[in-house]
Amino acid sequence: MATGAHMNKAWKVAGAAFLAFSVFVVAEALRYGFLDEYGPGPGFFAVLVGILMGIMSLALVIKVTFIGGPEEKSGSVFPRGEEASRVLLVLGGIIGVVFLLQPLGFRVTMFVFLIYMLVSLGVRNVWIIATMSLGGSFGTYHVFYHWLKMPLPIGYLLGF
Amino acid sequence: MRCRISPTLAVRSLLSLLLLLCAAQGVSAADYPTKPVTILVGQAAGGSTDLGARVFASLLEKEFGQPVIVVNKPGGSQQVAANELVRLPADGYNLLFVNFPALNTVILQPARKATFDLNDFEFIANQVKDQGIIIVKPNGPYKDCKDLIEDAKKRSGQVRIGLQGILTHAHFGALLLEREAGVKVRTVQQFEGSGAVAAAVMGGHIDAGIDRVGSYATKVLAGDLKAIAIMDSERSPFLPDVPTSTELGYPKWKTASSAGLLARKGTPAPILKKLETAALKIMNDPEHVKKMTTMGQRLGIMGGAEYRKYAEDWHRVTKEMMELFAAKPKQ
Amino acid sequence: MEAMNLWLGGLQVALRPENVFFAFIGCVLGTWIGVLPGIGPAAGTAILIPITFGLDPVPAIMMLCAIYYGSQYGGTITSILVNVPGEASSVVTCFDGHPMAMQGRAGTALGIAAIGSFVGGTIATIGVMIVALPLAKLALKFGPPEIFALVIVGFTMIVGLTGKRLIPALLMMCFGLILALVGQDPVRGEPRFAFDVVDLYDGFDFVPVVMGLFGISEVLLNIEQPVREVIKTKLSSLIPSKEEWKAASGAIARGTTLGFFMGLVPGISSVIPTFVSYVVEKAVAKNPERFGRGAIEGVAGPETANNAYSQSAMIPLLTLGLPGSPTLAVIMGAFLINGITPGPLLFRDRPDLAWGLIASFYVGNVILLILNLPLVGLWARLLEIPYQYLYSGVLLFCFVGAYSVRQSTFDLGVAVLFGVLGYIFRKLDWPMAPIILALILGPMAEKALRTSLEMSGGDFSIFISRPISAVLLGSSLLILAGAALQDHLRRWLTRQPPTSPKAA
Numbered sequence: 002m003a004t005g006a007h008m009n010k011a012w013k014v015a016g017a018a019f020l021a022f023s024v025f026v027v028a029e030a031l032r033y034g035f036l037d038e039y040g041p042g043p044g045f046f047a048v049l050v051g052i053l054m055g056i057m058s059l060a061l062v063i064k065v066t067f068i069g070g071p072e073e074k075s076g077s078v079f080p081r082g083e084e085a086s087r088v089l090l091v092l093g094g095i096i097g098v099v100f101l102l103q104p105l106g107f108r109v110t111m112f113v114f115l116i117y118m119l120v121s122l123g124v125r126n127v128w129i130i131a132t133m134s135l136g137g138s139f140g141t142y143h144v145f146y147h148w149l150k151m152p153l154p155i156g157y158l159l160g161f
Numbered sequence: 162m163r164c165r166i167s168p169t170l171a172v173r174s175l176l177s178l179l180l181l182l183c184a185a186q187g188v189s190a191a192d193y194p195t196k197p198v199t200i201l202v203g204q205a206a207g208g209s210t211d212l213g214a215r216v217f218a219s220l221l222e223k224e225f226g227q228p229v230i231v232v233n234k235p236g237g238s239q240q241v242a243a244n245e246l247v248r249l250p251a252d253g254y255n256l257l258f259v260n261f262p263a264l265n266t267v268i269l270q271p272a273r274k275a276t277f278d279l280n281d282f283e284f285i286a287n288q289v290k291d292q293g294i295i296i297v298k299p300n301g302p303y304k305d306c307k308d309l310i311e312d313a314k315k316r317s318g319q320v321r322i323g324l325q326g327i328l329t330h331a332h333f334g335a336l337l338l339e340r341e342a343g344v345k346v347r348t349v350q351q352f353e354g355s356g357a358v359a360a361a362v363m364g365g366h367i368d369a370g371i372d373r374v375g376s377y378a379t380k381v382l383a384g385d386l387k388a389i390a391i392m393d394s395e396r397s398p399f400l401p402d403v404p405t406s407t408e409l410g411y412p413k414w415k416t417a418s419s420a421g422l423l424a425r426k427g428t429p430a431p432i433l434k435k436l437e438t439a440a441l442k443i444m445n446d447p448e449h450v451k452k453m454t455t456m457g458q459r460l461g462i463m464g465g466a467e468y469r470k471y472a473e474d475w476h477r478v479t480k481e482m483m484e485l486f487a488a489k490p491k492q
Numbered sequence: 493m494e495a496m497n498l499w500l501g502g503l504q505v506a507l508r509p510e511n512v513f514f515a516f517i518g519c520v521l522g523t524w525i526g527v528l529p530g531i532g533p534a535a536g537t538a539i540l541i542p543i544t545f546g547l548d549p550v551p552a553i554m555m556l557c558a559i560y561y562g563s564q565y566g567g568t569i570t571s572i573l574v575n576v577p578g579e580a581s582s583v584v585t586c587f588d589g590h591p592m593a594m595q596g597r598a599g600t601a602l603g604i605a606a607i608g609s610f611v612g613g614t615i616a617t618i619g620v621m622i623v624a625l626p627l628a629k630l631a632l633k634f635g636p637p638e639i640f641a642l643v644i645v646g647f648t649m650i651v652g653l654t655g656k657r658l659i660p661a662l663l664m665m666c667f668g669l670i671l672a673l674v675g676q677d678p679v680r681g682e683p684r685f686a687f688d689v690v691d692l693y694d695g696f697d698f699v700p701v702v703m704g705l706f707g708i709s710e711v712l713l714n715i716e717q718p719v720r721e722v723i724k725t726k727l728s729s730l731i732p733s734k735e736e737w738k739a740a741s742g743a744i745a746r747g748t749t750l751g752f753f754m755g756l757v758p759g760i761s762s763v764i765p766t767f768v769s770y771v772v773e774k775a776v777a778k779n780p781e782r783f784g785r786g787a788i789e790g791v792a793g794p795e796t797a798n799n800a801y802s803q804s805a806m807i808p809l810l811t812l813g814l815p816g817s818p819t820l821a822v823i824m825g826a827f828l829i830n831g832i833t834p835g836p837l838l839f840r841d842r843p844d845l846a847w848g849l850i851a852s853f854y855v856g857n858v859i860l861l862i863l864n865l866p867l868v869g870l871w872a873r874l875l876e877i878p879y880q881y882l883y884s885g886v887l888l889f890c891f892v893g894a895y896s897v898r899q900s901t902f903d904l905g906v907a908v909l910f911g912v913l914g915y916i917f918r919k920l921d922w923p924m925a926p927i928i929l930a931l932i933l934g935p936m937a938e939k940a941l942r943t944s945l946e947m948s949g950g951d952f953s954i955f956i957s958r959p960i961s962a963v964l965l966g967s968s969l970l971i972l973a974g975a976a977l978q979d980h981l982r983r984w985l986t987r988q989p990p991t992s993p994k995a996a
Binding site (some may be wrong): 190198205206207208209211212215216218219232233234235236237238240241244266267270272273274276318319321327347348349350351352353354356357359360362363364365366367379380382383384385452455456457 | 534535537540541542545634635675676681682683688693694696758808812813814815819821822823824825828831833835837898899939942943946947
Binding site for chain 1 (some may be wrong): 528531539657659660663664666667669670673677680682684685708712715716718879880881883884885887888891892895896899901904905908911912915916919920921922937938941942945946950
């Protein structure tokens with residue numbers, strides 16, 4: 002299998018996605034006003050940039066299709082199998098933090114997240130897990146809140 | 162060993178927890194504040210409103226014996242910060258330091274789709290009431306305001322006046338100048354920060370600049386800028402030599418910008434009372450007066466009721482200005 | 493020599509024990525603010541202003557200034573070690589600083605950054621002393637059209653920076669510009685690309701985007717492999733080798749010059765000098781392909797430039813009362829709150845403060861060097877932490893940073909989204925620096941463009957009729973042409989042995 006083909010295809014897909022995005026940007030920006038009686042309007046710059054982005058993404062697709070894509074790289078572009086599952090595992094944890102931060106608050110969320118991360122990355126030493134997750138959650142909160150006067154979220158479900 | 166919790170027990174303990182929380186809430190109204198107070202500021206750190214808020218916050222902290230934290234939520238000429246306030250609980254722990262007429266414009270301009278209006282706020286106290294000022298380059302073509310108006314008549318629509326944003330207090334100043342003096346100017350309104358306007362005036366890129374006295378008083382005294390008019394009926398305590406627009410024969414050419422403290426509508430009355438008393442005490446404190454004066458900020462201390470009326474007056478003026486702006490012949 | 497006497501008087505003020513003490517405190521705090529995510533120098537300085545209320549104005553101002561230039565160094569540390577820039581001005585340092593760290597040369601990178609910062613800061617301070625006033629007046633010639641032209645030069649340099657990947661680089665730049673446009677129009681207040689999401693009214697902040705693109709995506713990429721080799725820092729590598737010294741010293745000299753002159757113009761962010769310096773280093777290097785793979789000049793040049801910039805940016809502030817960046821606006825606020833007005837009168841009325849402050853910059857730079865060199869080895873050791881702990885820590889760092897900059901959970905979501913995007917872009921091998929630079933420079937470009945057109949009443953010729961902007965725009969065209977034709981140029985140059993014009 003030609004290894005470069007994967008990358009070529011990925012570039013083409015990405016180029017097409019950006020082309021669609023730029024069409025959307027220009028259409029949306031035109032609604033904001035391009036040039037009006039008060040001078041250049043809110044959409045002025047956006048339209049110009051959107052057009053440039055459209056040209057570039059079109060040029061990318063054309064270039065990869067007819068002239069040739071990036072230099073060859075071994076293997077497929079995105080990971081498969083176990084590698085992919087490791088990435089997804091971490092990503093799941095990260096997304097969980099985004100949604101749990103407000104209801105559970107910074108301390109509890111980070112405490113749970115750090116345990117999750119360390120365990121799923123293969124750490125089995127209970128003491129290390131306990132120290133890191135406690136320090137990273139309650140410790141960080143203390144430093145930011147009391148020393149830096151920077152409040153981190155307090156969970157509305159738990160009240161702390 | 163497994164421990165089973167019956168559903169009823171869980172519900173009951175949850176309910177008692179809620180009750181406990183409510184009780185805690187009830188106590189807090191009486192001995193407010195029992196935890197840190199946050200003051201939202203709709204400006205980036207370092208702006209004049211932000212500095213005023215920080216001076217105020219440091220004194221409020223002493224008064225309350227609780228930390229008072231200033232949180233900057235810049236963007237959309239204070240819309241972001243005001244929006245944040247009306248989303249937070251009305252418990253007196255989240256306050257907003259804000260400028261009028263900037264907030265009037267946010268509410269009244271339909272394009273902004275504001276989710277609040279004046280009635281969504283409780284007025285605690287006003288701190289600063291700064292007059293409008295028009296500045297030019299020293300040793301430039303304009304010796305006084307008359308020169309500028311003459312030139313604006315001669316080169317209609319070509320004299321460039323720099324300011325920050327459309328329908329701001331400074332823009333009102335330009336609109337009123339046009340109406341009262343019967344001239345047309347070209348406003349350059351994309352500047353961000355009074356420093357940017359000052360630099361453009363000093364460098365000769367624009368002919369004049371409009372902002373509030375506090376932004377320029379020190380530079381005028383240093384001789385980097387020349388003030389040709391104060392847009393008010395009263396002279397500025399910082400620049401007593403600069404004539405007012407009333408003296409120049411345009412009594413209706415007036416603009417100003419204020420800074421003061423708001424809470425969200427629905428904050429318990431005892432808390433509001435406590436805040437107002439504390440705020441007025443702090444603002445009249447010699448230390449506060451001294452700090453604000455050294456920064457060149459003109460105090461205009463008002464209690465809640467007076468402050469609300471002040472803001473409502475601005476609402477009328479802002480509507481009038483919007484009509485004036487809409488009726489302006491297009492360039 | 494009157495200036496000499498004034499300066500010596502200033503040095504006496506700066507060397508008073510209490511002043512040295514507060515400069516020291518400022519340097520320590522500044523370094524930490526630089527390292528800590530989310531708390532930028534502007535916010536950090538603002539938080540500390542109330543603390544200065546009880547102090548005498550001279551040490552108070554010295555401390556706040558030390559925080560400002562100290563944070564410039566602190567931001568470097570995270571760039572080099574974990575590829576997450578602590579401040580906008582250390583984005584460029586990631587390009588070669590992190591690869592150096594991956595090769596076990598973290599100590600060298602940190603060391604050269606400290607030394608470069610010291611040299612740049614000190615020499616720029618001498619410049620501040622000698623030429624402050626006349627140059628500051630000259631810099632006022634840069635109005636909105638010139639700033640726009642300068643930003644355009646910056647953008648074309650981004651392209652030059654990426655070399656072969658021209659189209660993806662431009663595409664990424666446009667993407668960054670669109671991101672920069674999200675939020676309320678600065679003048680009309682009309683929300684753009686916000687789709688009634690109130691959190692988007694204020695646009696995308698730089699910090700969550702960077703934490704995602706650089707930090708989270710780095711973790712996702714590295715996590716694919718079950719084990720990562722622990723990087724051993726050789727003790728010998730703490731000190732740059734002879735060749736490294738040679739390469740770095742030129743970069744430091746050029747970085748100082750660039751940073752110094754750019755600091756004079758009010759309204760240029762500290763980001764521009766760093767990547768201009770990077771591009772210059774790449775252009776003058778004998779073998780530019782080393783760049784991006786751990787070239788020491790790529791760290792030394794930009795790091796020097798940003799410190800030289802931060803010192804000379806004090807010139808417009810001190811002499812004209814014009815703050816050139818948000819942090820300097822806070823510092824100006826600190827001046828005012830302490831009853832001191834920056835401007836020409838400062839030098840006349842309070843020479844002890846004005847010259848004392850300038851002298852304290854030397855003192856501060858020495859303190860920073862003494863403070864940071866011994867710590868270099870310690871910082872570099874951080875990389876020996878097994879990856880499970882390091883990555884958990886990096887993620888925690890990114891979360892706190894993304895959240896605390898505006899205290900917004902929405903920003904945390906933004907960071908995660910850009911983490912995924914960054915992961916994809918890395919897989920595609922597309923450059924991500926243009927996104928960041930466009931995000932920072934975009935608002936500046938738009939404002940300058942629209943202000944210029946308001947000044948001219950909609951006439952585009954304003955950019956050509958003013959000499960400085962015409963020259964700048966012309967040179968950016970040359971850069972673009974050079975980037976597009978560089979392969980041809982190189983082939984042509986190698987075919988014909990270059991004749992040296994200097995020999996004639």
